[in-house]
Amino acid sequence: MTLISFVVPAFRVQGYLRECLDSILDQPVADIEVIGVDDCSPDDSGEILAEYAARDRRVHAVRLTENVGLGPARNVGLDRAVGEYVWFVDGDDWLAPECLAEVAERLRATRPDVLLVDHVRTHWNNAATSSAMAEVFPEPPGEGTFRLRDRPETLRLLHTAWNRLVRRQFLLKEGLRFAPGWYEDVSFSYPVLMAAERIGVLDRVCVNYRQRRAGAITRTRGDRHFEVFHQWHRVFRLMDSWGPAVDDLRPAIFERMIWHYLTVLGNGQRIAPDLRPAFFAQITADYARWLPPGGYPAPEGTEGLKHRLVAAGRWRTFSALRSAYRARDAARRTARSTKRRVAPPARRAARLARDTLLREYYRAELRRPVDPTLAVYAAYWYRGYADNPAAIYEAARRLAPGVRGVWIVRRDRVHTVPEGVEYVVAGTPAYYRALARARWLVNNVNFPDFVRKRAGSVHVQTHHGTPVKVMGLDQQRYPIGAVGMDFAGLLRRVDRWDYSVSANSFSTQMWERAYPAAYTTLEVGYPRNDRLVTATAEEVLGLRAELGLGPGERVVLYAPTHREHLPGYRPPFDPERLLDVLGPSGRLLMRSHYFHDRDRRVRRPADRERVRDVSGHPRVEDLYLVADVLVTDYSSAMFDYAVLDRPIVVYAPDWEAYRLARGVYFDLLDQPPGAVATSFADLLDLFRSGTVDAEAATKARQRFRARFCALEDGRAAERVVRRVFLGEQPEPAPGGC
Numbered sequence: 001m002t003l004i005s006f007v008v009p010a011f012r013v014q015g016y017l018r019e020c021l022d023s024i025l026d027q028p029v030a031d032i033e034v035i036g037v038d039d040c041s042p043d044d045s046g047e048i049l050a051e052y053a054a055r056d057r058r059v060h061a062v063r064l065t066e067n068v069g070l071g072p073a074r075n076v077g078l079d080r081a082v083g084e085y086v087w088f089v090d091g092d093d094w095l096a097p098e099c100l101a102e103v104a105e106r107l108r109a110t111r112p113d114v115l116l117v118d119h120v121r122t123h124w125n126n127a128a129t130s131s132a133m134a135e136v137f138p139e140p141p142g143e144g145t146f147r148l149r150d151r152p153e154t155l156r157l158l159h160t161a162w163n164r165l166v167r168r169q170f171l172l173k174e175g176l177r178f179a180p181g182w183y184e185d186v187s188f189s190y191p192v193l194m195a196a197e198r199i200g201v202l203d204r205v206c207v208n209y210r211q212r213r214a215g216a217i218t219r220t221r222g223d224r225h226f227e228v229f230h231q232w233h234r235v236f237r238l239m240d241s242w243g244p245a246v247d248d249l250r251p252a253i254f255e256r257m258i259w260h261y262l263t264v265l266g267n268g269q270r271i272a273p274d275l276r277p278a279f280f281a282q283i284t285a286d287y288a289r290w291l292p293p294g295g296y297p298a299p300e301g302t303e304g305l306k307h308r309l310v311a312a313g314r315w316r317t318f319s320a321l322r323s324a325y326r327a328r329d330a331a332r333r334t335a336r337s338t339k340r341r342v343a344p345p346a347r348r349a350a351r352l353a354r355d356t357l358l359r360e361y362y363r364a365e366l367r368r369p370v371d372p373t374l375a376v377y378a379a380y381w382y383r384g385y386a387d388n389p390a391a392i393y394e395a396a397r398r399l400a401p402g403v404r405g406v407w408i409v410r411r412d413r414v415h416t417v418p419e420g421v422e423y424v425v426a427g428t429p430a431y432y433r434a435l436a437r438a439r440w441l442v443n444n445v446n447f448p449d450f451v452r453k454r455a456g457s458v459h460v461q462t463h464h465g466t467p468v469k470v471m472g473l474d475q476q477r478y479p480i481g482a483v484g485m486d487f488a489g490l491l492r493r494v495d496r497w498d499y500s501v502s503a504n505s506f507s508t509q510m511w512e513r514a515y516p517a518a519y520t521t522l523e524v525g526y527p528r529n530d531r532l533v534t535a536t537a538e539e540v541l542g543l544r545a546e547l548g549l550g551p552g553e554r555v556v557l558y559a560p561t562h563r564e565h566l567p568g569y570r571p572p573f574d575p576e577r578l579l580d581v582l583g584p585s586g587r588l589l590m591r592s593h594y595f596h597d598r599d600r601r602v603r604r605p606a607d608r609e610r611v612r613d614v615s616g617h618p619r620v621e622d623l624y625l626v627a628d629v630l631v632t633d634y635s636s637a638m639f640d641y642a643v644l645d646r647p648i649v650v651y652a653p654d655w656e657a658y659r660l661a662r663g664v665y666f667d668l669l670d671q672p673p674g675a676v677a678t679s680f681a682d683l684l685d686l687f688r689s690g691t692v693d694a695e696a697a698t699k700a701r702q703r704f705r706a707r708f709c710a711l712e713d714g715r716a717a718e719r720v721v722r723r724v725f726l727g728e729q730p731e732p733a734p735g736g737c
Contacts (some may be wrong), residue, residue: 006035009073131157144200362433440725462501473487474513557589
């Protein structure tokens with residue numbers, strides 16, 4: 001018999017759902033099932049559930065035809081469960097490694113109606129906050145079971161569905177299910193504890209409770225937070241139906257209700273100021289309605305004062321007290337953040353003075369109106385005219401001629417700007433003026449920290465590749481590759497984004513977890529890849545001629561990525577030996593990562609008769625078009641080049657070290673775009689044997705293209721321009737909820 005049925009509802013959790021499912025399926029317990037319920041999610045959560053169900057028989061995917069909400073979606077999963085116990089796990093949380101073995105052992109040993117497990121709150125900075133388990137049970141509760149009236153302090157544990165496993169037959173016998181609406185955990189979790197004859201506690205962290213920056217109801221303002229009252233009313237009406245049998249529990253339940261109401265009211269991210277008086281009034285009404293005849297154990301100190309003010313209905317006094325405490329806390333934070341400043345050296349002081357003057361000029365320009373026709377473009381930290389921003393710029397010139405596009409470039413890269421393209425040099429007054437006045441700001445990386453998000457301005461983050469390696473906040477788990485990163489600063493920059501351009505569903509999922517914020521995703525394909533789709537055979541021949549490549553020559557492009565954690569590392573690569581294998585018609589183009597454009601330590605390959613260093617070529621798309629084969633490692637180049645449907649070789653001699661130190665989003669060697677080599681000798685053998693072009697490599701590329709290149713139709717830049725510059729709304733997807 002299946003021991004545990006996991007019920008995982010999914011709605012707008014595509015960025016986290018894989019981690020959740022993997023954390024369950026990778027546990028060392030076999031007799032489990034996972035019922036994933038797609039609550040008509042508008043993102044790809046349903047597709048992820050279907051993908052897992054197709055490859056793991058323990059997973060069952062259910063797709064609802066309309067959005068019913070978290071509680072009813074859990075009920076759908078409960079109705080399909082066959083396990084002895086049910087564990088409701090939210091799709092954006094994840095289990096601690098190896099925890100399930102202890103859970104299963106306790107369930108089999110004690111057969112509780114309910115087993116409570118510990119959790120930690122996991123924040124965006126990878127910090128974890130402990131639960132109240134240690135406070136509620138200063139002495140470990142042991143392996144025995146108990147009833148709630150024997151240990152009423154159990155009520156002080158967080159009232160969620162995901163920190164408890166419940167015996168399924170017990171739920172069916174008691175008729176306990178989830179109610180619709182927000183705060184659905186309330187009217188489920190408390191009745192479960194009151195009805196249970198055998199409650200167990202496992203003092204072991206099993207759940208990572210993700211504290212999302214965006215998308216969680218706890219961070220959503222609105223009047224739906226008033227639904228918390230309806231859920232608590234259900235609890236007390238149920239107690240009324242149970243009669244005197246639960247009268248002894250009423251005082252403790254009542255205290256939890258008032259505590260919960262005040263918690264919701266005190267969270268400024270939930271209740272807007274204009275709704276707080278009405279919310280407080282409802283608390284007062286419920287206080288009078290449900291107060292137990294014999295009173296209840298009211299807290300002491302400030303919390304007790306809040307309860308007395310609620311009982312008396314004194315909103316103005318309550319609000320003034322709240323404001324006073326908030327002002328005190330703000331003063332304390334300011335005092336802690338004040339630091340002594342050290343005088344800089346003379347040369348640095350002069351540079352600082354100049355920068356200060358320019359920043360003051362920038363602030364002055366911010367007071368002038370936004371220029372309604374100005375769009376500012378940048379790429380790769382001002383390295384020049386390139387990538388997705390360049391493709392969007394060209395489409396905007398064609399489709400939105402009233403928009404004036406201006407590029408920002410470094411002084412040493414001015415010569416790379418095409419003729420006729422307006423630009424400003426980074427660091428000049430014109431640069432600061434453009435940044436201050438622009439209506440649109442388009443970049444494939446972030447603009448500097450000093451750039452302010454003005455009302456009326458639109459920031460477009462295009463990114464610059466589908467990610468193999470982990471990015472953004474996910475890098476916190478791989479500190480070797482994240483030395484010197486300021487993650488709080490990163491989030492401040494991300495909060496400026498209005499749009500995030502995504503090449504495919506996979507990228508969308510990863511960006512949502514790596515860069516959590518309130519931007520709108522434009523999943524439209526990559527604008528820079530439009531040229532790969534639309535280029536004609538004549539254009540390709542012209543490009544080959546410009547690079548000195550004959551029509552009958554086989555051109556291999558070698559483009560390895562940068563290793564942040566190993567700046568001096570270069571994969572073993574001998575151009576001459578590869579050319580010997582390619583034969584007399586073989587040509588080799590070598591391109592280093594753009595991070596090395598100023599690094600004098602990087603040894604460039606000397607141009608020889610059949611080898612050419614193309615690191616300085618302004619547009620990598622030209623190189624893709626002329627190449628017959630791409631050899632790369634973990635670079636996003638593979639996703640772009642796959643658009644051309646030509647052979648790709650993954651050359652990854654340091655794969656195991658890279659995935660452990662730098663972190664990756666998927667197993668590239670298991671799901672490659674073509675043939676794979678883990679040593680230079682293997683790479684030579686792939687070309688020597690013809691494996692590069694073999695049927696297995698072709699099928700791998702087809703699967704890769706289906707997953708990552710489905711949107712690349714040559715119109716990605718147009719879709720961005722129509723949405724961002726022209727304000728056109730996309731057509732709704734067919735079959736949507």
